[in-house]
Amino acid sequence: xxxxxxxxxxxxxxxxxxxxxxxxxxxxxxxxxxxxxxxxxxxxxxxxxxxxxxxxxxxxxxxxxxxxxxxxxxxxxxxxxxxxxxxxxxxxxxxxxxxxxxxxxxxxxxxxxxxxxxxxxxxxxxxxxxxxxxxxxxxxxxxxxxxxxxxxxxxxxxxxxxxxxxxxxxxxxxxxxxxxxxxxxxxxxxxxxxxxxxxxxxxxxxxxxxxxxxxxxxxxxxxxxxxxxxxxxxxxxxxxxxxxxxxxxxxxxxxxxxxxxxxxxxxxxxxxxxxxxxxxxxxxxxxxxxxxxxxxxxxxxxxxxxxxxxxxxxxxxxxxxxxxxxxxxxxxxxxxxxxxxxxxxxxxxxxxxxxxxxxxxxxx
Amino acid sequence: xxxxxxxxxxxxxxxxxxxxxxxxxxxxxxxxxxxxxxxxxxxxxxxxxxxxxxxxxxxxxxxxxxxxxxxxxxxxxxxxxxxxxxxxxxxxxxxxxxxxxxxxxxxxxxxxxxxxxxxxxxxxxxxxxxxxxxxxxxxxxxxxxxxxxxxxxxxxxxxxxxxxxxxxxxxxxxxxxxxxxxxxxxxxxxxxxxxxxxxxxxxxxxxxxxxxxxxxxxxxxxxxxxxxxxxxxxxxxxxxxxxxxxxxxxxxxxxxxxxxxxxxxxxxxxxxxxxxxxxxxxxxxxxxxxxxxxxxxxxxxxxxxxxxxxxxxxxxxxxxxxxxxxxxxxxxxxxxxxxxxxxxxxxxxxxxxxxxxxxxxxxxxxxxxxxxxxxxxxxxxxxxxxxxxxxxxxxxxxxxxxxxxxxxxxxxxxxxxxxxxxxxxxxxxxxxxxxxxxxxxxxxxxxxxxxxxxxxxxxxxxxxxxxxxxxxxxxxxxxxxxxxxxxxxxxxxxxxxxxxxxxxxxxxxxxxxxxxxxxxxxxxxxxxx
Numbered sequence: 001x002x003x004x005x006x007x008x009x010x011x012x013x014x015x016x017x018x019x020x021x022x023x024x025x026x027x028x029x030x031x032x033x034x035x036x037x038x039x040x041x042x043x044x045x046x047x048x049x050x051x052x053x054x055x056x057x058x059x060x061x062x063x064x065x066x067x068x069x070x071x072x073x074x075x076x077x078x079x080x081x082x083x084x085x086x087x088x089x090x091x092x093x094x095x096x097x098x099x100x101x102x103x104x105x106x107x108x109x110x111x112x113x114x115x116x117x118x119x120x121x122x123x124x125x126x127x128x129x130x131x132x133x134x135x136x137x138x139x140x141x142x143x144x145x146x147x148x149x150x151x152x153x154x155x156x157x158x159x160x161x162x163x164x165x166x167x168x169x170x171x172x173x174x175x176x177x178x179x180x181x182x183x184x185x186x187x188x189x190x191x192x193x194x195x196x197x198x199x200x201x202x203x204x205x206x207x208x209x210x211x212x213x214x215x216x217x218x219x220x221x222x223x224x225x226x227x228x229x230x231x232x233x234x235x236x237x238x239x240x241x242x243x244x245x246x247x248x249x250x251x252x253x254x255x256x257x258x259x260x261x262x263x264x265x266x267x268x269x270x271x272x273x274x275x276x277x278x279x280x281x282x283x284x285x286x287x288x289x290x291x292x293x294x295x296x297x298x299x300x301x302x303x304x305x306x307x308x309x310x311x312x313x314x315x316x317x318x319x320x321x322x323x324x325x326x327x328x329x330x331x332x333x334x335x336x337x338x339x340x341x342x343x344x345x346x347x348x349x350x351x352x353x354x355x356x357x358x359x360x361x362x363x364x
Numbered sequence: 365x366x367x368x369x370x371x372x373x374x375x376x377x378x379x380x381x382x383x384x385x386x387x388x389x390x391x392x393x394x395x396x397x398x399x400x401x402x403x404x405x406x407x408x409x410x411x412x413x414x415x416x417x418x419x420x421x422x423x424x425x426x427x428x429x430x431x432x433x434x435x436x437x438x439x440x441x442x443x444x445x446x447x448x449x450x451x452x453x454x455x456x457x458x459x460x461x462x463x464x465x466x467x468x469x470x471x472x473x474x475x476x477x478x479x480x481x482x483x484x485x486x487x488x489x490x491x492x493x494x495x496x497x498x499x500x501x502x503x504x505x506x507x508x509x510x511x512x513x514x515x516x517x518x519x520x521x522x523x524x525x526x527x528x529x530x531x532x533x534x535x536x537x538x539x540x541x542x543x544x545x546x547x548x549x550x551x552x553x554x555x556x557x558x559x560x561x562x563x564x565x566x567x568x569x570x571x572x573x574x575x576x577x578x579x580x581x582x583x584x585x586x587x588x589x590x591x592x593x594x595x596x597x598x599x600x601x602x603x604x605x606x607x608x609x610x611x612x613x614x615x616x617x618x619x620x621x622x623x624x625x626x627x628x629x630x631x632x633x634x635x636x637x638x639x640x641x642x643x644x645x646x647x648x649x650x651x652x653x654x655x656x657x658x659x660x661x662x663x664x665x666x667x668x669x670x671x672x673x674x675x676x677x678x679x680x681x682x683x684x685x686x687x688x689x690x691x692x693x694x695x696x697x698x699x700x701x702x703x704x705x706x707x708x709x710x711x712x713x714x715x716x717x718x719x720x721x722x723x724x725x726x727x728x729x730x731x732x733x734x735x736x737x738x739x740x741x742x743x744x745x746x747x748x749x750x751x752x753x754x755x756x757x758x759x760x761x762x763x764x765x766x767x768x769x770x771x772x773x774x775x776x777x778x779x780x781x782x783x784x785x786x787x788x789x790x791x792x793x794x795x796x797x798x799x800x801x802x803x804x805x806x807x808x809x810x811x812x813x814x815x816x817x818x819x820x821x822x823x824x825x826x827x828x829x830x831x832x833x834x835x836x837x838x839x840x841x842x843x844x845x846x847x848x849x850x851x852x853x854x855x856x857x858x859x860x861x862x863x864x865x866x867x868x869x870x871x872x873x874x875x876x877x878x879x880x881x882x883x884x885x886x887x888x889x890x891x892x893x
Binding site: 228229230231232234235238241242244245247248249250251252 | 694695696715716717718720726728730733734735736737739740744748749751752757760761762
């Protein structure tokens, strides 16, 4: 009671106090500092590997952002990654740990890669073919989420374990499908039939950027608005924040759990469809980009904010595209981009800690 | 070390009275500052062997901090602690235990998934196999000496809160405590258990133990305390010595304590007026032969009826199906038979939301666990049970101005002390969180309101406000089901009182002069079976 009275004026003062010059510099430092620190720490790792960090970073920026071809590749890569981000945000915000995105993605990709060239040769118009392809991807992805969803909803079985197990099964099953069932007999490499370039998702404004980027951005923003502005999103957030409070408030937690799984897995499947229809055109045997697990840290860096995740996905996409070129040129492994993401997680965590300390000090 | 303490158990309990010239534990000018707040301001308290020393104070008066300092969780910024007249530093809970200060916290520190005996052997040496049978025997023996019944091999999760507390007291004693701190010990106990705890405390101090008993229930302070210290805003604002306590009547002591705690003004309205007798309306809530299979205490053929404007109290020892009854009525727990009617309409088949729409409201006792979401703002917690409903959502889209307008209204009407309605509800005090729940459940089309332990853990002022709200709800014609383990609360508020025992209702009495005895008989009747 007495605390309340002393707290209220302090909070009021804080709210009305204009941000001073020092505060502004701090805010800037706290948002950019971690990125610079992560790059600097990554630079040390590069030095240890015998590579000049400035050469590496300069090369990555040049190849992934400054050169037109690189920027187009970066933007194209963002499409599937954004859909994965949307998939994860829905699930994590609702407190469901869908870590099976890779299986959902790959099975959907294989199904789309098998179905769309076949339908095209059967005379289905390109646009209809693409639309059906997207639907197939989402449906197959959702299907692979059904078992963990039911187990979680009815039996309360930990979805982290079931989704990861289903992911291993899905990835292997996708391989089996490619090698045994959907093998393209006209090529020597084990892969599915290739969707002709002219039958893929249209490119944007005369560039090579796939319109999968648009699908990704629209979906991730739609998911963000759904989570923050709608009653359905509010229900999901309530289940995520406190399942017991959700039961108390009269929500059907099992039904919402199944809904979350369906949406999340369908978006992961859609990501697979967009990658096939926009970029890959086919699935080679043993192909597994493992987007889902690499996007997990990104959505946490963005604090499960859909809009924020676009920036992080762009950064990561640039790092991987540039990193792939740099791997060939400088001999730095392409997964060095993951090292940067990991360092960024650490430096952002530290920055948050410092910011909190500062706020605590400022309050008293 | 552990085993030696275990063996020293029986001596610990019958330790002879030490010299009465120095206190067992003394806090000397202890000051503890937290960011923005002085939790303890130059507090000096002496704890003597053979005495129950009651620490009284409202929520936030600094009781918890003082306990934290004594039990080694926190260290004072200024001042020091003396044990047997010698200054000591208590830097860890382990050290506090070693110095003979045992603490039983308000919330159980036992591991629920382990048995009682495993909880006792937890602190043992890692290289030795715990002596389970030996420890169990010592637990039985110590319990017997204290007149308690404890099954050493029972899983802690299956014990009631009162039983868990007894186990914790046993554990503190068997570790050789000379000073036992009981933090809000009766907050979760039934009247019977509270009386039993009082008797237990008398037996313990007779053996030369010193007890610090923290409470905000005045009657308990007067009934069980030998010496009373009152804390207010971090300071000791008064102390009553045993001589003074004995010299005055209980009523005089109570009045004196209230003056110390709240100043002169609050003293006059410690108890609300008895509810005016009124004519009740038709039966609003009708429950017949309700039974459940789920829950730790299944309900067995519970039947009751509450009329409009009536408060039906449900008394009983905690863990006898109170939670199950409230949840079964609210629709959170599946029923295996029976019917629930609101205004003659069967709601037994409806979901939680459907029953709420029919006018059935449930004020849960688990305010932060299920009643609210700590990280959500106050405004959102106020509409937590109306997600998707007009006017807060339209066509599924959130209308924040409607949500905020309602929040402002509730904050004003229910005097919710919060900086803004954006403040996460977890930052509010327990009393204000309760006001959020009351605002949510008592407004709108409420017909039947179920209160589960509505004043549990609140301070005196908030207890008074909450009880007034309950009274107001009944006066406004709502049917009120008041489930409480605080018999005084039921006697103060209810029109009729039924007793719940092992999932079944056992008789129902009018709340008149003989009610206390009648309820006592009903409760003890259950024990014989």
